[in-house]
Amino acid sequence: MTTLDDYLDEPRTHGKLVLALQRIISAEFTNADWQEIGYSSGQHEYIQHHDRLLRSLHFGDDDYGACVFQCLEYFARHQRHAIELLINHPKLRSQLIREVPDIIGFVHVDVERVHSEALPDIAPGDVVLRALADAEHLLLTSGPVSAVDRLHTALHGYFRMLCTSMGISVADDASMTALFKALRADHPALSFMGPHDKEMVRVLNGFANAIDALNSLRNNGSIAHPSKNLLGEPEALLAVNATRTIFNYIRAKVGQ
Known part of the structure; x- marks a missing residue:
C-alpha cells in the first residue's frame, strides 16, 4: 500500500495534494486552526514565528496564499505528520476527498x-x-x-x-x-x-x-x-x- 511518504515523494501526486490543501486552507483556516495544527504537530514555533503567515491571514493580504504554500512545502520536507494532520482536519477532509480521491488511504475516519x-x-x-x-x-x-x-x-x-x-x-x-x-x-x-x-x-x-x-x-x-x-x-x-x-x-x- 502506498504510504504518505511515497505519495509526497512522487512529484505529480505531491503537487496535486499541495495544490488542493492550499486552496482549501486559504478559504477555510482561521488563526485558531493554524495554532491547533502547530501544537498537534510540534510545529507551533514555526507557525507562530513565520514572517507573514498569521499576519497576512489577519489583514487579508494578497500574499497569504503564497505563505500557505510555503508552510505546506516546509511540512512536506521536515514534518510530514503535519501534512497527515491537515489531511484529516475536519475543515479540510471532505473537500480533499472530493478533489483528490486517491488520498483516502491517508484519511482516518472514526x-x-x-x-x-x-x-x-x-x-x-x-x-x-x-x-x-x-x-x-x-x-x-x-x-x-x-x-x-x-x-x-x-x-x-x-x-x-x-x-x-x-x-x-x-x-x-x-x-x-x-x-x-x-x-x-x-x-x-x-x-x-x-x-x-x-x-x-x-x-x-x-x-x-x-x-x-x-x-x-x-x-x-x-x-x-x-x-x-x-x-x-x-x-x-x-x-x-x-x-x-x-x-x-x-x-x-x-x-x-
Whole structure:
C-alpha cells in the first residue's frame, strides 16, 4: 500500500495534494486552526514565528496564499505528520476527498461516527470514499475481516441512497444484491451501456455475482456475525478491492 511518504515523494501526486490543501486552507483556516495544527504537530514555533503567515491571514493580504504554500512545502520536507494532520482536519477532509480521491488511504475516519457524518449535504459517494479510507485503516489496525464488514455496510447504504434519489422502489429490507439489480434495471445511467451494451451487461452480471458473494462473505466470514471461519487476509483484501472496483464504476456512471 502506498504510504504518505511515497505519495509526497512522487512529484505529480505531491503537487496535486499541495495544490488542493492550499486552496482549501486559504478559504477555510482561521488563526485558531493554524495554532491547533502547530501544537498537534510540534510545529507551533514555526507557525507562530513565520514572517507573514498569521499576519497576512489577519489583514487579508494578497500574499497569504503564497505563505500557505510555503508552510505546506516546509511540512512536506521536515514534518510530514503535519501534512497527515491537515489531511484529516475536519475543515479540510471532505473537500480533499472530493478533489483528490486517491488520498483516502491517508484519511482516518472514526468508524463509529460515519453514520452521523452522512448528512444530507454530503454526497452518497463521499460516504463510501470515507468507508474505503476506514477499510485501509482497519486493515492495518483491526484486521481485514473488520474492513469487509465496514465496506459492505457502506456500499449497501450507497446503493439504497441511489435508489431513493432516483425514485426507484425497493423493499425496506432489500439486500445489496437486490438494490444493485434494481439500479441496473431502472437507473438511466445503468440501463444502457452504449455501443458495447451486450459485453458490458456481461460485466455487470459478473458484478452482480461478486456482490452476491460479498453478501455471503460479510455474513459468514467477517465479524458482522459470530463465526469460526473468518476470512484470511488475502481473501479479505480481494473482497475490499472488489468493493472498490464496483464503487468506482458505479460512481463514475451515475455521478454521485
